[in-house]
Amino acid sequence: MQIIKEKATLTEVISKLKSxxxxxxFVPTMGALHEGHLSLIRQAAAVCDVVVVSIFINPTQFxxxxxxxxxxxxxxxxxxxxxxxxLNVIGFTPSAAELxxxxxxxxxxxxxxxxxxxxxxxxxxxxxxxxxxxxxxxEMVQPDKAFFGExxxxxxxxxxxxxxxxxxxxxxxxxxxxxxxxxxARSSRNERLIPKIRLEASFIHETLLKAKDKFGIESANxxxxxVENEFKAHPYFKLEYFEIADSETLKPITNxxxxxxxxxxIAVYFEDIRLIDNIALNY
Numbered sequence: 396m397q398i399i400k401e402k403a404t405l406t407e408v409i410s411k412l413k414s415x416x417x418x419x420x421f422v423p424t425m426g427a428l429h430e431g432h433l434s435l436i437r438q439a440a441a442v443c444d445v446v447v448v449s450i451f452i453n454p455t456q457f458x459x460x461x462x463x464x465x466x467x468x469x470x471x472x473x474x475x476x477x478x479x480x481x482l483n484v485i486g487f488t489p490s491a492a493e494l495x496x497x498x499x500x501x502x503x504x505x506x507x508x509x510x511x512x513x514x515x516x517x518x519x520x521x522x523x524x525x526x527x528x529x530x531x532x533x534e535m536v537q538p539d540k541a542f543f544g545e546x547x548x549x550x551x552x553x554x555x556x557x558x559x560x561x562x563x564x565x566x567x568x569x570x571x572x573x574x575x576x577x578x579x580a581r582s583s584r585n586e587r588l589i590p591k592i593r594l595e596a597s598f599i600h601e602t603l604l605k606a607k608d609k610f611g612i613e614s615a616n617x618x619x620x621x622v623e624n625e626f627k628a629h630p631y632f633k634l635e636y637f638e639i640a641d642s643e644t645l646k647p648i649t650n651x652x653x654x655x656x657x658x659x660x661i662a663v664y665f666e667d668i669r670l671i672d673n674i675a676l677n678y
Contacts, residue, residue, distance in 0.1 A: 396478050398486045402494070402535060405487055409447075409537055417444040421538035421565075423529065426450040427467035427583030428476050431573035435542045438570055440482040447536045448477060449487040451494060455501040456524030461667060467586050487536070494531060501527045506556040512645040513638055513660055514549050514671070522553050529554055533563050540566045544573065546580045548658065548673045549645060572672070574600065580672045587668050595631055596670065599663055602626075603674040606639075606659050610676040615639040615648050618659075626663070635662040635669070639676065652677065 399405045412419060420439030424432050428450075439446040450473055457463035470488065477484050491499055501523040504510065510522040533541070543551045555567050573581045575593075578600035585593060602625055609618050619637055626634035639648045642656040660673045 396474075396484050396486065398474060398488060400488055400490070400493065402489065405447075405485075405535055408485065409535070412445060413537065418540075419443060419536065419538045420446040421449075421532070421536045421541040422446060423449045423451075423532055423541070423543075425452045425466065425583065426473050427469050427586060428473045429581050429583065429585070431544055431546070431581035433476065433480065434573050435544060435570055436477075436480060436482065436484065438568070439540065439542045440480075440484070443540060445483045445485060447485045447487055447538065449489075449532055449536070451487075451489055451491075451528070451532075453524060453528040454491055454499060455495075455527055456521050458518045458520055462669070465587065465667075467583050494528070502530070504557070504560075506553050506560070509549065509553055509556055509645055512549065512640070513636060513662070517635060517662065522550075525550055525553060526557050529557060530561065530563075533558075533565055538565050540568050542568045542570055544570050546572045546582065546672065548642075548660070552643070552645060578604075580670075582670065584668055584670060588665065592631060592665055596665070598629060598632065599661060599670060599672050600674075603659055603661060603672060606637075607674055607676050610639075610657070610659075614650050616650075622661070631665055633664040635664060637661045642675070642678075 420443030422435045422439055436446055436448055452466055454463060474486060477486055503523055504526040515522050551569055558565055558567055575581055577594060577597035579596045602622055606618050606622060622637040623634060626632060638660045639657060640646060642658045648657050656678050657676045658673050659676055662671045
């Protein structure tokens with residue numbers, strides 16, 4: 396496995412791979428690697444000759460300085476996990492100054508309104524930051540395929556739109572949510588949860604499963620009200636939002652589905668730790 400910190404070195408390595416017609420898979424991460432990340436890397440390695448894994452905590456996608464400061468930083472153990480995969484992996488671990496050329500700020504993007512829904516509504520400038528860093532990384536890595544987990548489903552739709560808008564020659568591959576034994580969606584932020592709360596957090600996925608059972612029997616508004624009441628009664632978790640939305644446009648669904656594919660989306664706080672999840676309701 397090779398670890399690269401500089402853009403110039405990465406460019407040289409990618410150029411050599413391209414000259415050999417090697418297929419390149421890409422898994423962008425913010426580190427604190429867990430089994431969800433590793434499953435993406437394995438999926439990429441199964442269909443690509445080499446997998447580039449970026450480890451970079453992107454400052455421009457954080458709207459909360461405390462969240463950025465507390466985000467887990469575990470580079471040494473991350474590299475060890477990559478090595479233990481025993482796959483053809485390149486780790487790209489730039490500094491913020493290196494990646495942004497000392498100009499650490501976001502571009503502004505329009506994603507047909509996708510950026511204003513849910514996460515975009517509650518995290519100011521978040522998707523400008525995501526779009527900026529992913530566009531930069533795609534241009535550097537030049538992947539044939541890029542792999543993203545469906546836990547960050549809205550981000551996945553944003554990245555697909557980014558590729559479409561800029562006609563980037565990369566195929567975006569959606570991968571199923573990887574969950575802990577209790578159903579909690581794997582996330583680097585889970586590491587900040589004390590063991591008791593990490594177990595209790597199964598409540599989030601259990602609530603989504605119950606919402607799925609209700610879908611088609613009760614209206615979206617009724618289900619939303621039920622979820623809100625469930626969280627009001629919970630001693631640990633505070634609901635930020637629960638929305639039932641079109642899987643493609645992310646527009647809220649009220650009563651009329653009309654053959655659309657529909658998902659439920661949720662964001663929850665335990666103290667200052669924010670957890671998100673989602674579930675397909677009718678597919």
